Amino acid sequence: MSEASPWLERWAHLLPANARSLDLACGHGRHTRWLLAHGATVTAIDRDAAALASLPAAVRRIEADIENGPWPLPDDSRFDAVIVTNYLHRPLLLRIAKSVAPGGILLYETFAQGNERFGKPSNPAFLLAPGELLTLADAAGLRVVAYEDGVAALPREACVQRLCAVRPAPGEAAGHVALYELRA
Template sequence: MGSLPPSPAAGAPHAAIGEPSPWVVRWTPLLRAGGRVLDLACGSGRHARWLAERGFAVLGVDRDGAALAGLPPAVRTRQADLEQGAWPLGDEAPFDAVIVTNYLHRPLWPHLLDALAPGGVLVYETFAAGNETVGKPSNPDFLLRPGELLDAVRGRLRVIAYEDGVIEVPRTAFVQRMCAVREALDGAEAAAPPRYRLDG
């Protein structure tokens, strides 16, 4: 897959309170307007809040109830430990988008893919191998191996964009990030191929 031109927001800081990741912002235009969005392991909800302000129906899920309590009423919340017990969101699917940033628990991947509606978008961004040389996290359990995001969706989703490298803002980190779509399989695709805007 060829490399993509950097997005205008690629170098913008996103660590400030409430600022969404430029990667999430870049791919939001692919989401169905007003669609249902799952912000998984949302923490204090910078993405949930930002998406709700733009008219999306957002469900923010995290194990930290105190963090969820700070979200506005426009964001539905569910406190759940995603790493213990059964998948807690079977009654909520499907979603038009799933957003995951700075979180990795590999056993959840099949559930995330199954949770996407036809036409649904997965936006994923987290730390990758090599990050142990510059800071935390350094545990390999929390670092993606080279190409691992691609392997996780192979044969299930169409990858629209993928990056694996080093960022310097807001701090030096090794990351992998991907935007992928569960393509709708219906008669409409015979008329014209899907068009996924890469420039917003």
């Protein structure tokens, strides 16, 4: 089993206790398993039936081709945590971000422009433009807690963008200024 993303582990202290979580394009479920081990309930979505079948029985598994088929969840579905890693389909970005419940968190991490010099993906359709995740957060009314855009050394050298954003609870303002406890 692969390790969880250091980005997820870094911001895990912001996950609500017993978080209702969505692991989108979950693959073989490294984040699904991590979330389960930390007390979350998880809905895992992927198009790979074999990968989904390998997940623990406690996981709500949804086999769906979200790029070519309908969105597999009711429009009003909201989650305390939405996790997306190494996946990009721009027509779904806003829908994904709007799946974050009030007080919930979006952790998004994927490849960015410039990655073509390191290998795949190299198709611009699968590479975020500079600031694209910040634009998404603004459009969805999320408060940005942390953002990175640059070259990551591990697990292999790649250009990535990472976003940690929260949906303000009722009465809180959105925006980019927020104070959260940072844990080493």
